[in-house]
Amino acid sequence: MASYLARRTGYMLLILLISSVVIFYALRSAPGGPSGGGVLSPLSSQEVRQAYEKRLGLDQPVYTQYFIYLGHLARGDLGTSLVNGSPIVELLATHARNSLVLGLTALLISYVIAIPLGVLAAVKRNTWIDQLAMGGAILGMGIPNFWLALILVYFFSLRLGWLPSAGCCDPPQLIMPALVLAAEGTAVTMRMTRSSMLEHLRDDFVRALRAKGLPEWEVIIRHVLRNALIPVISLTGLRLGWLVGYALIVETIFRWPGVGYLLVDSVLRRDYPVAQFFSLLLIFFVLIANWLADIGYGLANPRIRVA
């Protein structure tokens, strides 16, 4: 287990290093450059522009900039935004918190809906409950989340006026983005729970448990579900990855000031330090999520733990 963890951690660092190079070069090869938060305009003279770039070190070769950046990171200096000069540490504090609130709410919603419905659909297989749940799952997987977002805004904000269409950070403003972010994951998790339950309901031990005289709910929830959750847990790692990707879209649509919103905004404004740092942060998050999913898988499945 220790060598396995060491190897996984090594891969993680390698991927981070490679992605940092890719991000650094990709950002700088995009057309345009930082506008200095209004210091520069399309009408600024060539001299002013050059002076600005020289001050920021943007006139240096990209690899030199890269090593300077790495040096700063190593000293714990995350830099400041080129747009408004706010330290990235502060941006991190507020935006990461907002994203975490949104992401965790979405995860919570999806598991609270998906697991009970998946179990119910499996136990009541081929009944209307099963068909309704699976029909819902197909919708959840099929509807693109940006479209779902627009539909929800149209009905709940414009038509019914029940929920604010965008903004942060009160609970009513959280509901729609969290639902949209949860939709696809809920559908996939529900289907996964159902098929995994059906698979384990056929296991020999289910009959043996009934032969011991256990109550049916204990057989289903304590034993079958526990076995069925193993693939659902390992799916969580993947789901966190999707969540990060969808957060860019959902946060932008609902103007939810999270990491995804900030990242999209900073890329559009060529705010290199912010875009660099937050894309690396999201990659790091996805890697950590997968890493945790592996550990969680081991915890849920004793056969892996010992091996």
Next chain:
Amino acid sequence: MSRSEIALEVKDLRTTLFMRDGNVDVVRGISFRVKEGETLALVGESGCGKTLTALSVIRLLPDPPARVTQGQVLLAGEDIRHVPEHEMRSLRGDAISMVFQEPLTSLDPVFTIGDQITEAITAHRKVSRQEARTLAAEILREVQIPSPEQRLKDYPHQLSGGMRQRVMIAMALVLDPKVLIADEPTTALDVTIQAQILDLIRAEQERRRLAVLLITHNLAVVSQVADRVAVMYAGEIVEEAPASELFANPRHPYTQGLLSSIPSAAGDRKHLYTIPGRVPDPRALPPACLFAPRCPYAINRCWNEHPGLVATDGHLLRCWNPQPFTALQAVEPGRVDPSVAASE
């Protein structure tokens, strides 16, 4: 025989599979009794309905498609066929237990042995977790598992096949049931372990005066542990007798065929007897002896009339034309009786 001595009695049990293309009786009017401290072996080839009989008794048939459609199941004289499910649940694992063929897959892989035994206890008795744990360790010691406290913390995959089956037996016996159903308990184990498991079942049976319903296709197992043997064919009992009597004097041609197809150290090594043909399709049973198409002694009556189960001196037999037992000879390849081949 007093009523109270009979731990399990099955009367005229019929189990039906409800299929889309018609209903099929897979257990067809079976009756038997198992006394306290007695082992009744239910013997037959795959698909003859022996496991479905056992599942009908403990009411764990896969429903749908299978359901008991007729008959009585008496546990210590009380009919349990119609008791509500919650009452049946409280009987399972307590008054009547079952051990299954495959000990690895019959244990939940994600719970420890200790958890799985204690939950069997706490499902039926109001005891603390600690007390249940102590009971679990005791029963493991009783079935001769070394260092039982340690084993309680093990997961099923950490034990050997024989140990797992001991755990299953321990779990089945921990609440001191009256009846134990053992469905092919040694089939998945290798031969030396088989003997140990059979010894264990025998020892526990004597100590506890258990009534054991042993389901097997293995006549060697039967000869080691059974007091009485019921031979099943196509969902019916075709012969039933005390084990010694049955082995010495098998009367049904099917039983004779089964005994002739056991390899023996002394016998002809070249060809082993095989019963020709195969089990009839339960969807299209003729009003005749169901074994007739495969029987070397079939006479006209066998093809036209279904024989009843008739008792002579405690030996039950369902046959129109019983013949004395001489080990049936292996049929040389290419010498298969054309009438048998045609009827398949």
